[in-house]
Amino acid sequence: MNNIVKKRLEANFKKQMHYLTLVFNDFFILALIFLFGALMFWYAQNIKKWPSNLWFYSPLLALIWTITLSFGNFTSLLQRADEHFLFNQDKNMKEYFRPLYSHSMILPMILILLVSGLLFPFATTRAGISFATLIWIVVGLLASKITQFKLIVKSFYFNKRNYYNFWLFVLINFVLLTITISTNSLLYDAIMVACWVSVSYLPQGAGFNWYKAVDYEEKRQDLLANFYSMFTDVPDKKVKISRRKYLDFLLSHKKQTPNTFLYQRSLLRDPEYNNLLIRMSLFSILLSWTLQDYKWATGLGALVIFLTLYQLIPLGTVYEHNMMYHVMPIEQKTRNKDLARVLQKGMLIEWLLISVGLVVFSPEKIYALFAAIGLLIFTFILLYAYLPVRIESLFKKIRY
Known part of the structure; x- marks a missing residue:
């Protein structure tokens, strides 16, 4: 299983680099620089005019961080043929998924750090949040994202209960962030780390649900293909035409x-x-x-x-x-x-x-x-x- 996942990670890296070089071409990079510069100029000019410590600042920050947390899906790299050729490897799937956690965390980590860096001036000067609190929130968000991935993997098995629901996960994070931002950010970290550790001890079914896992991966790849298709042709993209x-x-x-x-x-x-x-x-x-x-x-x-x-x-x-x-x-x-x-x-x-x-x-x-x-x-x-x-x-x- 280690050899399979290594080969798939290498093939996926080559594929993503191929499309990313087409997406982030010179013209698009210039457009991003221009857009980012305009946004930062507006941000720097207007942040001085905003009042301090309004009641809705904490829910607003919690909402922005929760939206950021919702980006980035778990990359399993499973293929439709695995339903037939790997169906007897249920016991080895834990070994297969182990290197994929760190791979899947690359994009969420970049987004969380980038958004938190952009929110830093507003959070410290207008929302009254200290630098230490901001750091602890970032740590809690990373722990929350890893917990989400572990729940997703748990849900791939035939369990008595469905362990993962996207909207419930997002709602819980929003509520916890709203409460702990203005009270104690360490409480959010403690809850997320406890969830991260406890997920491993949840009862897990003996059988692996290949159909559910492969369907999840195909949906993830379709979302990625939809993004790339905005900039270039994607040969393996599945197009579903429907009347609106x-x-x-x-x-x-x-x-x-x-x-x-x-x-x-x-x-x-x-x-x-x-x-x-x-x-x-x-x-x-x-x-x-x-x-x-x-x-x-x-x-x-x-x-x-x-x-x-x-x-x-x-x-x-x-x-x-x-x-x-x-x-x-x-x-x-x-x-x-x-x-x-x-x-x-x-x-x-x-x-x-x-x-x-x-x-x-x-x-x-x-x-x-x-x-x-x-x-x-x-x-x-x-x-x-x-x-x-x-x-x-x-x-x-x-x-x-």
Whole structure:
């Protein structure tokens, strides 16, 4: 079992490094630096104006830390074939999971330390929390995360009771953090360490539930693939296309062509493109609310619009390798214009959402309105100058 897990960890490391180098390219790194700098500038300017020791500061800090704690799933690296070829290794699964705890803790540890570092100025100067209390909370959060992973592994067995429930785990941590932040942070540490130790002594079933464990790992990998698919193609990603009735009002029924019919429904029902459009719009609105400065929000909104359009253009290749698409009497000469027409509608909807957030959350409404008009001009330049060239280049590269 040690050899199996070592080989899988090596293969997983190579796979993750391959995708991470594609995600964190030079362009995205520059965008992150720009965004992080803008956020830190806003944070440093506004923290001085906030009042001290308000009653909701402790629940707010507890909520932020609890959300941070919810990121990062246990990495088991189990495969569907293990149900058949390792089904008689139930007694050795404890040995298999041992090196995976430290591997699974890498991302949660980085997030907990990063978020705690960002909260440090607010917690010490406005919430009245000492530096020692902050350190003990970080230690307790790490112990809580390890406890979560141990509970997840326990739940993979055929037990009389289900030991792990995500929402219950999150709720308990939120309540404990809210109480102990303002009273005694060592109490939170003591509880988490006691839970960490006691989990090992919980009764465990003799049989390992391979179906449940493999399903959990496949869901984890799907979440990871969904993140990577926002930046690059993921060949092994499973796409589940489903109708979203609440978006049907966006479907146009006038002057339809076969291509616009297909492209519209792919944009609204394929999670790869639908989620991209929704997430980027919400991300830009969140930035407007955070920054509350029309200049920064306009610049970042323009960047979001460009990145969204750039990643939506491959929508045109969804049906290119579908045999029935070429067998049916569908006009191929107009597909460039049809794709551009569908993407133009989608991008104008995104511009509208971003502009509403820009005007609503900016203190200077008039200037924000002019900024929204400037953002519209920028969007039109992208849609009618940049987009046709990119679509033509896209279809020229297609090989059958």
